[in-house]
Amino acid sequence: MRPFKQVESRVVPVDRSNIDTDALIPKQYIKSIERTGFGKYLFDEWRFLDKGEPGMLLEQRIPNPEFTLNMERYQGAEILVAQDNFGCGSSREHAVWALEDFGIRVVIAPSFAEIFYANCFKNGVLPIALEPEKVERLIHSALSVDGFSLLVDLPSQLINMSDGESLSFSIDPYYKLRLENGYDDIDITLTKLDQIARYEQKRREQEPWLFTV
Amino acid sequence: MSPQTLFEKLWQRHLVHEPRGVESTEPSLLYVDRHLVYEVTSPQAFEGLRHQQRKPRRPETIIATADHNVPTTDRTQGIADPFSRAQVEQLNKNCEQFGIKEFRLGDIRQGIIHVIGPEQGATLPGMTVVAGDSHTCTHGAFAALAFGVGTSEVEHVMATQCLAVPKMKTLLIRVRGQLSAWVSAKDLILHIIGQIGTAGGTGYAIEFAGSAIESLSMEGRMTLCNMAIEAGARVGLVAVDQKTIDYLEGRPFAPKGEHWSAAVDYWRTLHTDAGAEFDQIIEIDACAVKPMVSWGTSPEMVVAIDEMIPSLSGSVDSVKAEAAATALEYMGLKSGQAISEIEIDKVFIGSCTNARIEDLRTAAAVVKGHKVSQRVKQALVVPGSGLVKAQAEVEGLDAIFRDAGFEWREPGCSMCLGMNDDRLQPQERCASTSNRNFEGRQGAGGRSHLVSPAMAAAAAIHGHFFDVTKMFEVCDA
Numbered sequence A: 001m002r003p004f005k006q007v008e009s010r011v012v013p014v015d016r017s018n019i020d021t022d023a024l025i026p027k028q029y030i031k032s033i034e035r036t037g038f039g040k041y042l043f044d045e046w047r048f049l050d051k052g053e054p055g056m057l058l059e060q061r062i063p064n065p066e067f068t069l070n071m072e073r074y075q076g077a078e079i080l081v082a083q084d085n086f087g088c089g090s091s092r093e094h095a096v097w098a099l100e101d102f103g104i105r106v107v108i109a110p111s112f113a114e115i116f117y118a119n120c121f122k123n124g125v126l127p128i129a130l131e132p133e134k135v136e137r138l139i140h141s142a143l144s145v146d147g148f149s150l151l152v153d154l155p156s157q158l159i160n161m162s163d164g165e166s167l168s169f170s171i172d173p174y175y176k177l178r179l180e181n182g183y184d185d186i187d188i189t190l191t192k193l194d195q196i197a198r199y200e201q202k203r204r205e206q207e208p209w210l211f212t213v
Numbered sequence B: 001m002s003p004q005t006l007f008e009k010l011w012q013r014h015l016v017h018e019p020r021g022v023e024s025t026e027p028s029l030l031y032v033d034r035h036l037v038y039e040v041t042s043p044q045a046f047e048g049l050r051h052q053q054r055k056p057r058r059p060e061t062i063i064a065t066a067d068h069n070v071p072t073t074d075r076t077q078g079i080a081d082p083f084s085r086a087q088v089e090q091l092n093k094n095c096e097q098f099g100i101k102e103f104r105l106g107d108i109r110q111g112i113i114h115v116i117g118p119e120q121g122a123t124l125p126g127m128t129v130v131a132g133d134s135h136t137c138t139h140g141a142f143a144a145l146a147f148g149v150g151t152s153e154v155e156h157v158m159a160t161q162c163l164a165v166p167k168m169k170t171l172l173i174r175v176r177g178q179l180s181a182w183v184s185a186k187d188l189i190l191h192i193i194g195q196i197g198t199a200g201g202t203g204y205a206i207e208f209a210g211s212a213i214e215s216l217s218m219e220g221r222m223t224l225c226n227m228a229i230e231a232g233a234r235v236g237l238v239a240v241d242q243k244t245i246d247y248l249e250g251r252p253f254a255p256k257g258e259h260w261s262a263a264v265d266y267w268r269t270l271h272t273d274a275g276a277e278f279d280q281i282i283e284i285d286a287c288a289v290k291p292m293v294s295w296g297t298s299p300e301m302v303v304a305i306d307e308m309i310p311s312l313s314g315s316v317d318s319v320k321a322e323a324a325a326t327a328l329e330y331m332g333l334k335s336g337q338a339i340s341e342i343e344i345d346k347v348f349i350g351s352c353t354n355a356r357i358e359d360l361r362t363a364a365a366v367v368k369g370h371k372v373s374q375r376v377k378q379a380l381v382v383p384g385s386g387l388v389k390a391q392a393e394v395e396g397l398d399a400i401f402r403d404a405g406f407e408w409r410e411p412g413c414s415m416c417l418g419m420n421d422d423r424l425q426p427q428e429r430c431a432s433t434s435n436r437n438f439e440g441r442q443g444a445g446g447r448s449h450l451v452s453p454a455m456a457a458a459a460a461i462h463g464h465f466f467d468v469t470k471m472f473e474v475c476d477a
């Protein structure tokens, strides 16, 4: 996984709550058996006016000019701000793959659904939960100030604004460590193989019916 | 030992590694006993294993099937959609390569993973159950600690037999009293979500308890736990009682002989001890629950059948009011409209929430002797598994549905998420027994109303939402 240290970029607002993973990546695209290439379908039903199907080329699509991600001023944004309960619904990791593939590296919202939150850390995307008033302010600035940008710094856990003000955010130290270094979860767990084997031995004695096959 | 909650007992039992030191927030490592795999969220995980030259640690704990992306019409010609076919074929290949038991299309045991796990006795009390699907919380009905996970975690569980997961807080939802006739577990969970909101359970493992829960069948308890995730909770739980044990006895994967009696002895300890403390407790009165219908694009946007779509414009919560306005626009509805006046175009009876035999029996009891309304373009019944389908046919339920004008389909997720051809067209309105009414969930532009099987059946007959309890009052008079 790609390590995460710092991102400085424009901010794209999607001013909605309960943005679910179906909205992030509609089901017709998760028929793919690949892990890449989902970015072009991110927010498909909101981003495009026509109905998308897998394999369609971007040039063939009719973009919705009113959706923020399509607006010229938000092009290249790597930071997305939205309302509460972001990423709710289906556990599909394709939602994070789509964000990441599109170029989004930070999502800021008042709250996140748990499975989505965990999925972010496995793909080098930083989810930041901030108080609703602060998110409201960021959304407001992103909507009203052309070129509104932020610098998100993971080591210091700060969001720096161009006027010198900064907002601190909290993050679980262990998650932070993993993201900062791009550690692979499976590698970490595999260092505990002895412990796993000992556990299995004990469990086999306690609940032998789970080990009969 | 101090009294423990059911959640705490299950958690402790599965701890492989507990981070040391108070300052450490490293997640705990839990051992996984059962892993259910399906075609959509697994291909990238298998690919990851191959890439790293890893193998599943205990392939015998994995059961696979294809459910999300399969046709529910005649399957003898295979799958027409090339993307769907490729995904299902890839699952077959992966299971073959790694020695995983799979119920393929055509096998009577094929069905929705959350239906077939319990049906096979592959979900057992005291287990941890994992699947790359958020509705894995369903299995908590058996006092199993069940988590929905993402694809990276699917790979992690296969490679290590463990899941790294931060510990949850505990929430007890105690439901006193009894549900009225024709009011089901589905109405109860929609009522609860209406009360606590879709993020009300975030960070918690919910245990459902109380007299109303004790009275529920295992099917009802599965419906309830199934939608814990719609309240934000990754885990839902119900304690073991005699019903749990009776349900499991004799199922193919359930323990046999002396293992069975030892297992039952242990399972009987799987309940919250008297005096154990929860982080939060919510009390619900079952008698107050009526048949429910969702009106918006989030399961918390729900009211009883005799109510009107609420007005949130004066609400203090501006984000909520805006969300409601957006939802109503999408749904083509207005606040103040009576729920019972909303006309529907399609009916879907199915999904991991409500496609078990009891659900089909209830819906058939409502449908019997009636016809699907002229204004309803399509009414589908999609059994949760091949075995549910076969049982329903033995009982003649298929004939009741067909005679009334329903289509009787092959098992799968179907119109719950519309990955196959079973979809809503833009602006079509559906009475659905599934669990999500998100924008576009059942087809781009489609409008979903979540209801119980009895309410879906009543809506099919009347062409609009109708209080199912009234249908039977009329009959009795």
Ligand code: SF4
Pocket (backbone or CB within 6 Å): B067, B068, B112, B113, B114, B133, B135, B351, B352, B353, B412, B413, B416, B417, B434, B435
């Ligand atoms: S029936 Fe619906 S909710 Fe259940 S597993 Fe299938 S798609 Fe998911």
